[in-house]
Amino acid sequence: MRNEIILISILPALLLSPLVFAAPGEAYGIVTNVVDGDTIHVQIQGYDSRIGNITVRLADVDSPEMSTPKGLDSRNYAYQVLNGSFVSLDLDDDTGKDRYCRWVAVVFLQKQDGTLANFNRMLVDSGHACIWDFKNNEFDPATWWNWTIPSTACRKDSPGINDSGSCSDGSLVGSTSSRKYHYSCCQWVKEISPGNVIKFNSSQDARNQGYVPCKVCSPP
Ligand SMILES: [Zn+2]
Missing domain, CATH: 2.40.50.90 (OB fold (Dihydrolipoamide Acetyltransferase, E2P))
Incomplete structure (x- = not known):
C-alpha cells in the first residue's frame, strides 16, 4: 500500500521530466x-x-x-x-x-x-x-x-547611430556596474542608471581602467 502511494506521487514527476530538462x-x-x-x-x-x-x-x-x-x-x-x-x-x-x-x-x-x-x-x-x-x-x-520595412513604419534610431550600429559622437562613457565602454550615443547608454555613468577622456583612458569596447557601438 505504502509503495503504491509513493509510486502514484512520483508518477507525475516522471511524466514531466522531459519538459523539465528541456533547454x-x-x-x-x-x-x-x-x-x-x-x-x-x-x-x-x-x-x-x-x-x-x-x-x-x-x-x-x-x-x-x-x-x-x-x-x-x-x-x-x-x-x-x-x-x-x-x-x-x-x-x-x-x-x-x-x-x-x-x-x-x-x-x-x-x-x-x-x-x-x-x-x-x-x-x-x-x-x-x-x-x-x-x-x-x-x-x-x-x-x-519580408525584408522591406514599410516607409510608414516609425524608426527609433538614436542620433548619430548609423545602420551598422556605430556612432560618430566622440565622447566615451561607461557604467560603474559593467566593464563596457560606449560612445555616449549608443543605445545601451540609455540603459545605464544616471548615477552609474562615468566619462572617459579617451579610449586609452577607458582601457587603462579595465574597460572593453561595446560590440554594438564599437568605439575605438
Ligand atoms: Zn555601446
Whole structure:
C-alpha cells in the first residue's frame, strides 16, 4: 500500500521530466498582464515548469512611455489584443534576458485560421511602437516584412547611430556596474542608471581602467 502511494506521487514527476530538462528556447502560454505596449507577463504552459510566469520585453520595438497619452494608447491596444490570449514566444537565443531580467522575444498570436500573427510587427503597423533594432539579439525586424520595412513604419534610431550600429559622437562613457565602454550615443547608454555613468577622456583612458569596447557601438 505504502509503495503504491509513493509510486502514484512520483508518477507525475516522471511524466514531466522531459519538459523539465528541456533547454529554454521556444515557449508558449497565456498572457496574464500587459504592463505597457512592449512589456507583458506570460504564464508559460507545457514547456518548462521552472519558468512559470515570466516578464517578456518585446524584441526590437519601443512603445511610448506610459506617462504620455500615446503610451496609454499603446498599452490599451496591447491589452485588447493580448490579454488572456494564447501566445507563442520566439525567445532570443543570443541574450536571453535583458538587464531588467525580462525575456526578450517576438510574440506570436494564433489566428482563427491557425496561422500566426507577429504581434511585434502589429504594434509597429498600428502605429503603437517604433522599430528599435538592437543588434545584440538574434532578431532582424526587416524579416517581419519580408525584408522591406514599410516607409510608414516609425524608426527609433538614436542620433548619430548609423545602420551598422556605430556612432560618430566622440565622447566615451561607461557604467560603474559593467566593464563596457560606449560612445555616449549608443543605445545601451540609455540603459545605464544616471548615477552609474562615468566619462572617459579617451579610449586609452577607458582601457587603462579595465574597460572593453561595446560590440554594438564599437568605439575605438
Ligand atoms: Zn555601446
